[in-house]
Amino acid sequence: MPRKSKIDCIVNNQPRTVEAYPMERLLDVLREQLNLTGTKEGCGEGECGACSVLLNGQLVNSCLVPAAQIAGCSIKTIEGVAVSEDQLHAIQQAFIECGGAQCGICTPGMVIAAVSLLERNPHPDEAAVREGLAGNLCRCTGYTKIFDSVVRACEI
Amino acid sequence: MRAYIPSYQIICPQSLGEALDLLAQHDGAWKAFAGGTDLMVLLEAGKLSHQNYVDIWNLKELRGTTVGDSRVTLGALTTYTEVRSHPVMRAEFPMLCQAAKETGGIAIQNRGTLGGNIVNASPAADSPPALLVYDAQLELISKSGKRIIPYAKFHRGYKQIDLRADELLMAIHLPRHSAQRIHYYRKVGTRRAQAISKVCFAGLAELDGDTITEVRIALGSVAPIPIRCEKTEAVLRNRPLANDTIKSAASTLTAEIAPIDDIRSTRDYRLRVSLNLLQDFWSRCLER
Numbered sequence: 197m198p199r200k201s202k203i204d205c206i207v208n209n210q211p212r213t214v215e216a217y218p219m220e221r222l223l224d225v226l227r228e229q230l231n232l233t234g235t236k237e238g239c240g241e242g243e244c245g246a247c248s249v250l251l252n253g254q255l256v257n258s259c260l261v262p263a264a265q266i267a268g269c270s271i272k273t274i275e276g277v278a279v280s281e282d283q284l285h286a287i288q289q290a291f292i293e294c295g296g297a298q299c300g301i302c303t304p305g306m307v308i309a310a311v312s313l314l315e316r317n318p319h320p321d322e323a324a325v326r327e328g329l330a331g332n333l334c335r336c337t338g339y340t341k342i343f344d345s346v347v348r349a350c351e352i
Numbered sequence: 353m354r355a356y357i358p359s360y361q362i363i364c365p366q367s368l369g370e371a372l373d374l375l376a377q378h379d380g381a382w383k384a385f386a387g388g389t390d391l392m393v394l395l396e397a398g399k400l401s402h403q404n405y406v407d408i409w410n411l412k413e414l415r416g417t418t419v420g421d422s423r424v425t426l427g428a429l430t431t432y433t434e435v436r437s438h439p440v441m442r443a444e445f446p447m448l449c450q451a452a453k454e455t456g457g458i459a460i461q462n463r464g465t466l467g468g469n470i471v472n473a474s475p476a477a478d479s480p481p482a483l484l485v486y487d488a489q490l491e492l493i494s495k496s497g498k499r500i501i502p503y504a505k506f507h508r509g510y511k512q513i514d515l516r517a518d519e520l521l522m523a524i525h526l527p528r529h530s531a532q533r534i535h536y537y538r539k540v541g542t543r544r545a546q547a548i549s550k551v552c553f554a555g556l557a558e559l560d561g562d563t564i565t566e567v568r569i570a571l572g573s574v575a576p577i578p579i580r581c582e583k584t585e586a587v588l589r590n591r592p593l594a595n596d597t598i599k600s601a602a603s604t605l606t607a608e609i610a611p612i613d614d615i616r617s618t619r620d621y622r623l624r625v626s627l628n629l630l631q632d633f634w635s636r637c638l639e640r
Contacts, residue, residue, distance in 0.1 A: 197358060197359060198358060198359075198360065198361040217357050217358050217360070218360065218361060218362035218363075219355075219357050219360035219361075219362060219395065220357055221392070240354075240396045241392075241393045241396050241397070242389055242392070242393060242456065242459070242460055243546060245457060245459060248459055254433075254462045255458050255459045255462055256459050256462055256463055257459045257460070257463075259392065259396065260387075260388050260389055260392040260393070260463065261388060261392075261463070262362055262385075262388060262392065264362035264364055264407055265362075265364075265388070265407060265409055267364070309457075309458065309459070312458070313458075326545075327458075327545075328458060329457075330457045330458070330545035330546055331456060331457015331458055331459045331460060331545070331546055332457065333546075
């Protein structure tokens, strides 16, 4: 039977060593070992995007990444998105201003997906916003205020 | 219910040779693990029966896109994101780019690989119909060497594929064409984004005046495997763009596919949509 092994990675710019079984989900490593509970579990099968994080700068569903594949990787979670203790990321600020968050479960994943979108395309049109967030489901907002938030963030 | 996580092993080999050695040991004891977008879903559902995996994600030999004079070669680990953003792919193989764009969201496209989509062998997968009409060839590698087979012969039955336990899918070859062709790809699911197909249709045509000189049609989710509809093609090939041609093709297609009722759709709906998509493809040919 496989044993836990030590895995080195960079999480929110800090070097971290976790101990995990090879098939343990990145989502569980983040939440249960590193206490980074901002990343949420929704569906657990790559449909809803609540567990979105950036892995080596790319948007991924952390429920679909086994711990064996994070060795040497750089991970950014919602806890690492703000510019500093005192300054939110433009996307976070815009979500507050435009009412982009309601119950909050999808919000960390939405914010991460939006941050990833703006890194690839700093001025997305509406179609690009919809496509960039297509993998993130929200059952409260009806999406419009989330799309408004992303457009607003481009102006901040 | 979720699987028991400690019982699963993943080994990360440092080279392709090391990965092939592992696959060659004990017949079928090890299986390849790439982006995990299918396998991790099974794990979560408690349905991932195989337990020992070789992580191939970092094998450089299985990555990259090479554009040659007569063909484009995609490493098996080429992600959907890479497929849809490659300029030559967009220009010459737009249906494959569209399939990549419509598979899951960005997060899935960053991890899901073309090779994984092929080897996972789901009849509902989105890239196979495009690969079939583009006459893709698969390059398979094992310790004992390489072999190249037509993708059209790869699927032998539901989830049955022509891949030995010691083999890896290494690359996908796509022949290039200079002729002006009509590319028609349409996926129909429950919603536009993030849905699994109820029916997926890929059609390719070459016209000379009012005659269809070459046509290829393939569908997903309407048979135990992704199918190329050669009988329907034969009805259309070298025929005029006329009403009785498409009527006859529709009745041939009805007999050629075998949709079923399942969790995602019904036999009747799938048949109706397949015929509608054939008609839509036909309309595109008429408009050209």
